[in-house]
Amino acid sequence: MQVKCMMCGRKEGITEEHVDYRKMQKNPKAVYICNLCMARTFHEAKEGQKPHKPM
Secondary structure: OEEEOOOOOOEEEOOOOOOOHHHHHHOOOOOOOOHHHHHHHHHHHHHHHOOOOOO
């Protein structure tokens, strides 16, 4: 099944082993975020919570 990432627009093919396969099969217009964008947003959120170091 071909899906498109909501954040970057990259098209990926997912198989039945993928975590979001059943969600996308039931509702093709459901939001899909690729692993790269998921890791990027997780990293940015984690870095944003750290206190800023004084210069």
